[in-house]
Amino acid sequence: MGDFDYKIIINNLPFLWDGLLLSLKLFCIALVGGIFFGTLLALARLSSWRILSYSSAGFVNLIRSIPFIMAIFWFYFLTPMLVGKITGQQGEAVGPFTSAVVAFIMVESAYYSEIIRAGIQSVPRGQPWAAYALGMNYWQAMGHIVLPQAFRNMLPIMLTQAIILFQDTSLVYVVGLKDFLGAASKAGQISGRIVELYIFVALVFLIICFGASRLVKYLQARMDAGRV
Numbered sequence: 153m154g155d156f157d158y159k160i161i162i163n164n165l166p167f168l169w170d171g172l173l174l175s176l177k178l179f180c181i182a183l184v185g186g187i188f189f190g191t192l193l194a195l196a197r198l199s200s201w202r203i204l205s206y207s208s209a210g211f212v213n214l215i216r217s218i219p220f221i222m223a224i225f226w227f228y229f230l231t232p233m234l235v236g237k238i239t240g241q242q243g244e245a246v247g248p249f250t251s252a253v254v255a256f257i258m259v260e261s262a263y264y265s266e267i268i269r270a271g272i273q274s275v276p277r278g279q280p281w282a283a284y285a286l287g288m289n290y291w292q293a294m295g296h297i298v299l300p301q302a303f304r305n306m307l308p309i310m311l312t313q314a315i316i317l318f319q320d321t322s323l324v325y326v327v328g329l330k331d332f333l334g335a336a337s338k339a340g341q342i343s344g345r346i347v348e349l350y351i352f353v354a355l356v357f358l359i360i361c362f363g364a365s366r367l368v369k370y371l372q373a374r375m376d377a378g379r380v
Contacts, residue, residue: 156348157345157348158348160345160349161352164336164349168332168335168352168353170335171335171336172335174329174331174332175322175331175333178249178252178321178331179317179318179321181253182260182317183260183314183317185260186257186263186264186317189257189264189265190260190263190265191265191268191299192261193212193261194264194265194269194272197212197269198273208265212262212266215258215259216262216263221326223255223259224251224323224324224327226255227254228248228251248324248328252324252327256320260313264310264313267306268306271303271305272298274302274305280293280294280297280298282297307371311367312368315365315368318360318364319357336350336352336353
């Protein structure tokens, strides 16, 4: 480390900052989309309608069984081919950011659906029955009674999954996106000093993820104290 060049990091900070913003943008979109569609999938899996229950269970099990990076490849490389096969015309390539967004939302919705389903099932069954007795329908009981309690119970594990999601944003390099890691890799190749930039990226990921993990432990302790 005697020849460690800090100036390489300083000189590339604007480029790295743009990459970090892209990673954070992808993270926020995937988090919101994953929780929204994950909630719908969880409700579908708990539905008494077998078509909804079986189809959502099949989707979740399929997505959770494939590597994350394969989902990105599907939309970036296979979608134009499938469009061409169906229409008989050359399909247009899906943009790298669109491919990453769709893949991340699809995968995260599958994982969050299991978390949310467990959270819903953790709410005592007497709660929705009491809501029905007060005249609420299914959706009112879910929106006003069950889901608020479920989200409170599963908040720590949802934040833990969010940490994993932020780490997984580095996978978008496979479709050429200049995310935080991709920006560091590109800058390192140009300058020939990739070690310094990779160490800097690792430290930033460490600070963000460690801070988020401490927040999870704090919230878990507060929730455990509230149950005593």
